[in-house]
Amino acid sequence: MATDILSKSPLFKETPNEYLEQILRPFQSFTSYEKGDIVALQGDRCSALMMITNGSVRCDMTDPAGKMVTIAILKAPDILAPAFIYATNNFFPINITALTPLTILAIGKESFSRLLQENVKMLDNYLRMISDHTQFLSDKIRFLKFGTIKSKLALFFLEKMRNTGSGQFIITESQQALADLFGVTRPALARTISEMVDENLITIDKKQISVLNPSALKHLCI
Secondary structure, eight states: OOHHHHTTSGGGTTOOHHHHHHHHGGGOOEEEEOTTOEEEOTTOBOOEEEEEEESEEEEEEEOTTOOEEEEEEEETTOBSSGGGTTOTTOBOSSEEEESSSEEEEEEEHHHHHHHHHHOHHHHHHHHHHHHHHHHHHHHHHHHHHSSOHHHHHHHHHHHHHHHHTSSEEEOOSOHHHHHHHHTSOHHHHHHHHHHHHHTTSEEEETTEEEESOHHHHHHHTO
16 A cells, blocks of 8 residues: 555644554555546546546536636645535535546445444544635635636635745646636736736746745735
């Protein structure tokens, strides 16, 4: 079992590897996918905890008109839709597609409930994950629905600064992936990035972004 990867999950925070392997041994149900495979479709029932142990996925949401918006890119050891396992209507709200060769550990709802009941620390970690996930979705709605492309980029760069602890960071996403994330076209995104460079808000060297004026970025988010 890939305990080194699993131990990095917020769900298993402060859980020794030896104990983690012991409690998860009965649940060694792994499924493999190839790049491009559909892992779950919007509307499929979410009846198990599904944790990525290798690879990455793209999570998209499609409206009735067929417009698709990328909600998130997840990688090991992220969990797919953790907040929906215990929902009354426990259906995936997103389409999940493998971006790379992928392996997923699945733990059935009843088995996962027993794990939480037997491990108070794991229960605390799970509740914290759900709270963080709710906050992420709230921020995502605000991110997609409000503000200009420039304000969305400003917020994105500020979040990167906060996560990395530096005004210089690497953007791993392609421009198309960012455009999908923001719900805009790639040309519109490219124009806005160029404007931010011209306005001396940021500089770009290949995929490295340097924030020159954090205060101005914060003002754009107001």
